[in-house]
Amino acid sequence: GKLFTLTSFGESHGRCVGVIIDGCPAGLPITEDDIQREVDKRKPGVSVAATGRIEEDRVEIFSGTFNGITTGAPVCLLIWNKDVDSSEYEKMRFTPRPGHADYTAFMKYGGFSDFRGGGRFSGRITAAFVMAGALAKKLLGLVDIEVLAHTVEIGGIKAELKRVDEIRENVGKNLVKCADPEASQEMAII
Structure with missing residues (x-):
């Protein structure tokens, strides 16, 4: 900058x-x-x-x-x-x-x-x-x-688009830092 x-x-x-x-x-x-x-x-x-x-x-x-x-x-x-x-x-x-x-x-x-x-x-x-x-x-x-961020895809597994409040709430709840709880479980297996 x-x-x-x-x-x-x-x-x-x-x-x-x-x-x-x-x-x-x-x-x-x-x-x-x-x-x-x-x-x-x-x-x-x-x-x-x-x-x-x-x-x-x-x-x-x-x-x-x-x-x-x-x-x-x-x-x-x-x-x-x-x-x-x-x-x-x-x-x-x-x-x-x-x-x-x-x-x-x-x-x-x-x-x-x-x-x-x-x-x-x-x-x-x-x-x-x-x-x-x-x-x-x-x-x-x-x-x-x-500033918020989350993982949206790993190995072809894609997270569903989430609202900002869902990202804020869910991103820290799993090791792959994905706000989509279902996708994050699949991503973690890869």
Whole structure:
């Protein structure tokens, strides 16, 4: 974006992952707990898409707030990596894994990127975008905009179109995050 910009940082097996958000206006009440609620949705067992990696994922606000209110300065949010085992990655250093961005990273950075766990291209980096999204969601709430989403199709199984209130009520009740209770049961089997 131009008004609300994000810069993610960190690597899957580096010390941390995080995001710097520039353009968040001063005066927005925000706490680590506000952001933590969204980050907790990524934890293993809350979704079939969640990582198997066991991380505490405790959000820390490093800058951009004072006394729980944004200052207008860039907001820096960070999560420390703790469950890191890089022992299996050295043997794959020069052998790109199918379905991963290993080759792309190698070509872009000339072999100098951190290849462990996918480095910058790991799903772990999505934690940074979830943190930024939590801040954006809080900001949008000030103008009565609510962000909702749910799974509409997996493997040819389609959810019936649901009303917003049904999505809000049902999306968190199953591992596939589908607001259609019947379709979600079939999707979970796949």
